[in-house]
Amino acid sequence: MSEFLQHLVNMLVLGGTYALLGIGLTLIFGIMNVVNFTHGVLYTFGAYVMFIVVQQLGLNFFLALPVAVLAGWLLGAAIELTLLRPLRGSDIDTTMLVMIGAWIAMQSGTLWIWGGVAKSVTTPFPESPLVLGPVSVSWLRLFVLAAAALLIVVTYLLINKTSLGRAMRATFQDHDTASLMGVNVDMIYTSTFAIGSSLAAAAGALLGPVYVIFPQMGDLAAVKAFAIVILGGLGNITGAVIGGFILALAEELGAGYVSSGYRDAMGFLIIIAVLIFKPTGLFARAERVG
Amino acid sequence: MRIVVTILAVAALASVPLWLRDPYLLNALITTGIFIIGAMSLNLLLGFTGQLSLGHIAFFGIGAYVSALTSLGFDIGLPGGVRLVHEPWPPIVGLVFAILIAGLCGYFVGLLSFRVRGAYFVIVTISFAEVVRLVALNWVELTQGPLALTNIPSIVLPLSGFGELTLRTKLQNYYLVLVVALVAYLLIARLVHSHFGRAMRGLMENETLAVSVGIDVTKTLTLAAVISAAIAGAAGSLYAHYIRIIDPEVFAFINTVTMVIMVISGGKGSLAGPVVGGLIFGLLPVALRPIMAPEAQWIAYGGVLMAILFVLPRGIVPSLAQRLVRRRSGTAALAPVALAETAAKEQA
Numbered sequence: 001m002s003e004f005l006q007h008l009v010n011m012l013v014l015g016g017t018y019a020l021l022g023i024g025l026t027l028i029f030g031i032m033n034v035v036n037f038t039h040g041v042l043y044t045f046g047a048y049v050m051f052i053v054v055q056q057l058g059l060n061f062f063l064a065l066p067v068a069v070l071a072g073w074l075l076g077a078a079i080e081l082t083l084l085r086p087l088r089g090s091d092i093d094t095t096m097l098v099m100i101g102a103w104i105a106m107q108s109g110t111l112w113i114w115g116g117v118a119k120s121v122t123t124p125f126p127e128s129p130l131v132l133g134p135v136s137v138s139w140l141r142l143f144v145l146a147a148a149a150l151l152i153v154v155t156y157l158l159i160n161k162t163s164l165g166r167a168m169r170a171t172f173q174d175h176d177t178a179s180l181m182g183v184n185v186d187m188i189y190t191s192t193f194a195i196g197s198s199l200a201a202a203a204g205a206l207l208g209p210v211y212v213i214f215p216q217m218g219d220l221a222a223v224k225a226f227a228i229v230i231l232g233g234l235g236n237i238t239g240a241v242i243g244g245f246i247l248a249l250a251e252e253l254g255a256g257y258v259s260s261g262y263r264d265a266m267g268f269l270i271i272i273a274v275l276i277f278k279p280t281g282l283f284a285r286a287e288r289v290g
Numbered sequence: 291m292r293i294v295v296t297i298l299a300v301a302a303l304a305s306v307p308l309w310l311r312d313p314y315l316l317n318a319l320i321t322t323g324i325f326i327i328g329a330m331s332l333n334l335l336l337g338f339t340g341q342l343s344l345g346h347i348a349f350f351g352i353g354a355y356v357s358a359l360t361s362l363g364f365d366i367g368l369p370g371g372v373r374l375v376h377e378p379w380p381p382i383v384g385l386v387f388a389i390l391i392a393g394l395c396g397y398f399v400g401l402l403s404f405r406v407r408g409a410y411f412v413i414v415t416i417s418f419a420e421v422v423r424l425v426a427l428n429w430v431e432l433t434q435g436p437l438a439l440t441n442i443p444s445i446v447l448p449l450s451g452f453g454e455l456t457l458r459t460k461l462q463n464y465y466l467v468l469v470v471a472l473v474a475y476l477l478i479a480r481l482v483h484s485h486f487g488r489a490m491r492g493l494m495e496n497e498t499l500a501v502s503v504g505i506d507v508t509k510t511l512t513l514a515a516v517i518s519a520a521i522a523g524a525a526g527s528l529y530a531h532y533i534r535i536i537d538p539e540v541f542a543f544i545n546t547v548t549m550v551i552m553v554i555s556g557g558k559g560s561l562a563g564p565v566v567g568g569l570i571f572g573l574l575p576v577a578l579r580p581i582m583a584p585e586a587q588w589i590a591y592g593g594v595l596m597a598i599l600f601v602l603p604r605g606i607v608p609s610l611a612q613r614l615v616r617r618r619s620g621t622a623a624l625a626p627v628a629l630a631e632t633a634a635k636e637q638a
Contacts, residue, residue: 029409033409035409035412035413083596086600087599087600090603092408092409093342094599094603096342096409096412097550097554097595097599098595098596098599098600100547100550100592100595101592101593101594101595101596101599102592102596103592104544104547104588104589104591104592104595105588105589105591105592105593105596106592107588108585108586108587108588108589108591108592109585109589111585111588112583112585112586112589219543223416223417223420226413226416227417230410230413259428261424261427261428262424262428264420264424265420265421265424265425267417268416268417268418268420268421268424269417269421271413271414271417272402272414272417272418272421275402275405275406275410275413275414276402276405279405279406279410
């Protein structure tokens, strides 16, 4: 029983960052209809920004997180403006392949600059974990959970309570009508991609110090993000949050009770199962676009 | 005209070992040739049915593992205390099994493609490849996991009356790959120009219309997936018996991407496209090796992929062919096509 509780606690910590990854991708996928293969690179990028700010510049750990979010926002906006905007109107396969090209180039760039040796980030948190009865959790992981929860709430408010968010939701429903009503769709696309990318960078910056940082760390993260998006349904933020926690739970239980070698297979199995049995996602209310 | 070009191209490729003695380059040509076979099979799906399979390396890798295990033998425990022991069989039987089992996997993925299309099909195929990779990595008893299957025997050809011929040298393997590639090319060409090929294209152009004239969607897509997977499995088998060592890294996503780049750059939906694109991108690392670090090569790789999509979105072969036709027949003969293109642009 205590083992199960421990898995639940781990699931909460992991699920929070997975939810961030999923929200970012579901916004981009849902609103722009772009299969964003650079999402994993942005995750890696966030982790490396953390590494640069904390280890190489020697600045404060808590300062590094907003820097990573901002850097992810800027890189996302740059990718959208240079690669996606000129391809507006071309088919989904073309943009997907361009995103694959960008992913290969950026990942190799990371490998070239920082090398393949895994990096770690020193954190200001005490080594000894917080012990609550049968379960223990490190202070760093608690911080990760809290920061992820904060970012999820901020994103939720941004989408549901601001005029930018309203314009994004309108574009998701019907971009032609949104455009006729005076929404600057190009601007919405750039903002969406930048916000989604900054969330991926935030997830990387949070999980990077928990594990280690290396150039290929984003590959699995990207596939997990796709699994979460498919679980939750396209463009569905609440679905992405729940999907993130379901994936984390499946991984924790799979690693704990089946075999740790198959931990990462859970995401893929979920994708295949959901697409076979309920292709619109678990939380779809009606027919979705795309 | 087309037949003459094909014969000249085959003759040119067949003559390569006569003047190229460098074993490093010959090796690069052999592995490139194997990947071109994979790319041709991918083109059958991507270029003629419009379904982008980003898990195509799964069929290639399954072919490699099946062929290697058939010729090496294995001894595994199954649930219920049963032991499954397999004595080594000749590698050529492995090749046949590789084709059959990869084709069977293609059947299941093809069934799936009936349910999910577009981006979802892409993600399903990636997931399929990753699950297969994780099984290859974790089922150590069967696959040796990360320790790799080693000492895979070379292919032995039984020659009636002359005993056997073991294809061990690079020269022999070069011609083996060339022959298999030619067979695959002719098979795909034959398919594409048959009734079945027209059904595939009809589905790609306009599914609703194709269905309304009586084309069976499930049957057509599944058959395309089976044939495509079987050819990829054959390529994987050649790879296993040539390289003679297989580990789960064969399933790496980057290998699928390499095939996709070969198809897209050469021209999807063009028979010669994967061959031309494959020769360029298969040999590009060889050309870049003296002047660039490996990481920089991959940056260039990604950059070239993006550049091709921006500059030649239809691929090298179709773009060149169009230019050739335009020059020969003047603009007048092309007027309807040009009209249609303008109309399409205006619509978009």
